[in-house]
Amino acid sequence: xxxxxxxxxxxxxxxVSKKTVSRVINQSxxxxxxxxxxxxxxxxxxxxxPDPQARGLAFRRSFLVGMIYxxxxxxxxxxxxxxxxxxxxxxxxxxxxxxxxxxxxxxxxDVRDFVERLKLFGVVLPPSASEDERLPPIFDELDxxxxxxxxxxxxxxxxxxVTNDHVGGIVAARHLVELGHRRVGHISGPPTFRxxxxxxxxxxxxxxxxxxxxxxxxxxxxAYSFESGIACAEKLLARTPRITGIFCGxxxxxxxxxxxxxxxxxxxxxxxxxxxxxDFQVAARVWPPLTTVCTPTxxxxxxxxxxxxxxxxxxxxVRYDPQAILPTLVVRESTGPAPKDA
Amino acid sequence: xxxxxxxxxxxxxxxVSKKTVSRVINQSxxxxxxxxxxxxxxxxxxxxxPDPQARGLAFRRSFLVGMIYxxxxxxxxxxxxxxxxxxxxxxxxxxxxxxxxxxxxxxxxDVRDFVERLKLFGVVLPPSASEDERLPPIFDELDxxxxxxxxxxxxxxxxxxVTNDHVGGIVAARHLVELGHRRVGHISGPPTFRxxxxxxxxxxxxxxxxxxxxxxxxxxxxAYSFESGIACAEKLLARTPRITGIFCGxxxxxxxxxxxxxxxxxxxxxxxxxxxxxDFQVAARVWPPLTTVCTPTxxxxxxxxxxxxxxxxxxxxVRYDPQAILPTLVVRESTGPAPKDA
DNA sequence: CTGAAAGCGCTTACAG
DNA sequence: CTGAAAGCGCTTACAG
Numbered sequence: 266x267x268x269x270x271x272x273x274x275x276x277x278x279x280x281v282s283k284k285t286v287s288r289v290i291n292q293s294x295x296x297x298x299x300x301x302x303x304x305x306x307x308x309x310x311x312x313x314x315p316d317p318q319a320r321g322l323a324f325r326r327s328f329l330v331g332m333i334y335x336x337x338x339x340x341x342x343x344x345x346x347x348x349x350x351x352x353x354x355x356x357x358x359x360x361x362x363x364x365x366x367x368x369x370x371x372x373x374x375d376v377r378d379f380v381e382r383l384k385l386f387g388v389v390l391p392p393s394a395s396e397d398e399r400l401p402p403i404f405d406e407l408d409x410x411x412x413x414x415x416x417x418x419x420x421x422x423x424x425x426x427v428t429n430d431h432v433g434g435i436v437a438a439r440h441l442v443e444l445g446h447r448r449v450g451h452i453s454g455p456p457t458f459r460x461x462x463x464x465x466x467x468x469x470x471x472x473x474x475x476x477x478x479x480x481x482x483x484x485x486x487x488a489y490s491f492e493s494g495i496a497c498a499e500k501l502l503a504r505t506p507r508i509t510g511i512f513c514g515x516x517x518x519x520x521x522x523x524x525x526x527x528x529x530x531x532x533x534x535x536x537x538x539x540x541x542x543x544d545f546q547v548a549a550r551v552w553p554p555l556t557t558v559c560t561p562t563x564x565x566x567x568x569x570x571x572x573x574x575x576x577x578x579x580x581x582x583v584r585y586d587p588q589a590i591l592p593t594l595v596v597r598e599s600t601g602p603a604p605k606d607a
Numbered sequence: 608x609x610x611x612x613x614x615x616x617x618x619x620x621x622x623v624s625k626k627t628v629s630r631v632i633n634q635s636x637x638x639x640x641x642x643x644x645x646x647x648x649x650x651x652x653x654x655x656x657p658d659p660q661a662r663g664l665a666f667r668r669s670f671l672v673g674m675i676y677x678x679x680x681x682x683x684x685x686x687x688x689x690x691x692x693x694x695x696x697x698x699x700x701x702x703x704x705x706x707x708x709x710x711x712x713x714x715x716x717d718v719r720d721f722v723e724r725l726k727l728f729g730v731v732l733p734p735s736a737s738e739d740e741r742l743p744p745i746f747d748e749l750d751x752x753x754x755x756x757x758x759x760x761x762x763x764x765x766x767x768x769v770t771n772d773h774v775g776g777i778v779a780a781r782h783l784v785e786l787g788h789r790r791v792g793h794i795s796g797p798p799t800f801r802x803x804x805x806x807x808x809x810x811x812x813x814x815x816x817x818x819x820x821x822x823x824x825x826x827x828x829x830a831y832s833f834e835s836g837i838a839c840a841e842k843l844l845a846r847t848p849r850i851t852g853i854f855c856g857x858x859x860x861x862x863x864x865x866x867x868x869x870x871x872x873x874x875x876x877x878x879x880x881x882x883x884x885x886d887f888q889v890a891a892r893v894w895p896p897l898t899t900v901c902t903p904t905x906x907x908x909x910x911x912x913x914x915x916x917x918x919x920x921x922x923x924x925v926r927y928d929p930q931a932i933l934p935t936l937v938v939r940e941s942t943g944p945a946p947k948d949a
Numbered sequence: 950c951t952g953a954a955a956g957c958g959c960t961t962a963c964a965g
Numbered sequence: 966c967t968g969a970a971a972g973c974g975c976t977t978a979c980a981g
Contacts, residue, residue, distance in 0.1 A: 319958030333750035520892045550862045624952045661974030
């Protein structure tokens with residue numbers, strides 16, 4: 266036949282009612298085994314795929330998953346999308362992207378409208394949208410599943426994927442301490458990102474464990490941007506005695522530190538070791554290539570999609586292990602032994 | 608009322624049939640003005656929005672637009688998505704992302720299945736998916752609109768947005784010539800990208816117009832990747848007499864050239880001027896910051912969405928001006944006067 | 950210019 | 966275990 270087969274075609278071919286075909290599609294146990302097999306054979310043979318729009322209309326729910334994000338980093342966004350798609354492949358669900366601005370006065374109504382109009386099955390929220398506590402009640406009200414991706418648990422385990430960013434801070438601290446650094450600094454992300462807090466917390470905690478103090482005069486608050494990295498570095502690198510190692514909340518700010526250090530004639534890593542966070546492409550492009558902390562963002566996305574679709578699908582019964590996602594250190598050339606004379 | 612109003616609610620409130628409401632929704636002229644106004648008032652009052660799934664089912668076509676791409680650059684992908692969303696805002700259409708691999712044996716059937724299953728209204732194809740001539744016949748057959756984004760026209764004007772990449776090559780050449788460079792080189796993208804050819808063509812053409820020859824020994828074929836930029840630069844920078852200026856097919860490869868030049872002890876821009884292409888974030892992060900060619904990708908995306916939705920919507924009747932999109936040069940610190948002794 | 954009937958391709962609610 | 970009827974919220978095809 267020329268057009269795509271419908272449930273009616275399958276029913277006719279299998280000499281059953283469309284309702285029985287519907288049962289097979291929806292994996293209802295209320296179908297005799299031989300009936301099911303016959304129908305499945307015909308489905309396979311004809312290449313029948315139920316129309317998601319028709320199904321959605323009847324279900325009062327679409328087969329679409331929204332990614333709602335205000336994350337400004339392209340690499341993060343693309344990695345996350347790829348991961349979500351990995352987890353959704355073969356499920357019949359599709360990904361609708363929805364960048365947004367949390368500062369907008371219409372933010373909440375925009376999100377509500379988006380979810381309601383498309384009757385979304387579920388949404389995935391990366392940081393910092395994931396950290397907005399005004400959102401979950403909206404999804405609950407609209408009966409839309411959600412998974413929040415955040416640096417720390419802040420909701421039911423079913424609705425979370427946690428990236429344990431404090432561990433990233435710990436790993437960075439350990440690396441600098443092992444290289445002999447004792448006067449260290451930190452440029453944090455903006456306080457509106459929970460990750461900024463977590464990364465700093467882990468860093469300070471692990472330093473303390475090695476009797477290294479993170480002096481407040483050696484800490485600056487950046488904005489996760491290249492420019493803010495430059496500005497903070499200019500401030501911190503002017504202090505004496507100068508720090509010999511610095512951990513930045515992300516690669517963008519670390520790139521800014523490299524920029525500022527070069528302008529100030531400070532050699533990296535001979536006089537200053539720099540650690541970033543993210544391991545995005547830029548990390549390997551700057552000079553010197555950045556030692557940085559790597560979160561497996563694509564894998565995080567895959568897990569988030571799995572979590573979201575856990576209710577449907579036949580497999581995926583198990584919840585993921587929250588400890589499975591741990592930031593790791595990627596050592597490149599921006600870190601080295603603390604200067605002897607320090 | 609608690610639930611969202613439907614067409615039946617509006618019809619009842621307006622004391623007309625749902626068919627008349629439907630006519631108003633679809634902007635049919637066959638409605639008396641006062642009837643239309645009364646209905647529109649009620650629609651506005653109730654906040655009625657027609658259910659896209661129900662509409663789609665009846666129309667046999669969804670309100671979804673697919674972005675089908677195999678472009679590996681995250682920044683490009685995100686800029687393009689943002690532009691498409693700009694153009695789709697308020698239209699009721701949504702964007703479904705579909706990364707793919709043109710080399711996969713199932714590529715064509717994957718695309719067909721995606722379009723057919725979702726009954727996509729249309730698709731947007733950035734490079735290099737846009738350059739695959741096997742795709743348009745599939746979209747035509749499935750009655751799915753499409754817009755191809757490419758460096759050069761290769762389809763009906765309605766189905767194209769052209770980025771005129773040869774102009775980028777021209778601009779790069781002019782810049783190097785004006786700085787006094789006469790021994791110049793080029794690292795091209797892979798031949799599977801039409802843009803690689805166009806950028807090189809424009810570059811060579813404008814050099815020739817200034818009596819500067821692009822010697823084939825000073826041209827290398829890269830893969831649009833950082834690593835390929837390094838490899839090509841190592842080859843080209845070993846030749847004597849050495850080139851004093853180089854134009855790279857994209858920023859990634861230009862970053863590779865900076866890397867290789869540093870390793871080889873060649874000072875940029877004193878001994879070597881480097882021009883990139885794209886003006887992605889990395890361009891301003893490397894050292895020295897890259898002079899590069901900038902295509903307004905987000906704007907290109909907006910135009911592509913406009914083109915695609917031109918048939919619907921009340922405005923947007925006019926086609927875009929193909930000359931509107933022109934690459935421009937962004938001058939930073941990686942280019943300077945040709946060395947005196949050259 | 951307007952509407953009643955039928956239908957898009959599915960599922961729910963109810964029977965049996 | 967299976968099915969006939971009604972319905973999801975719209976539009977098409979046909980009348981008038």
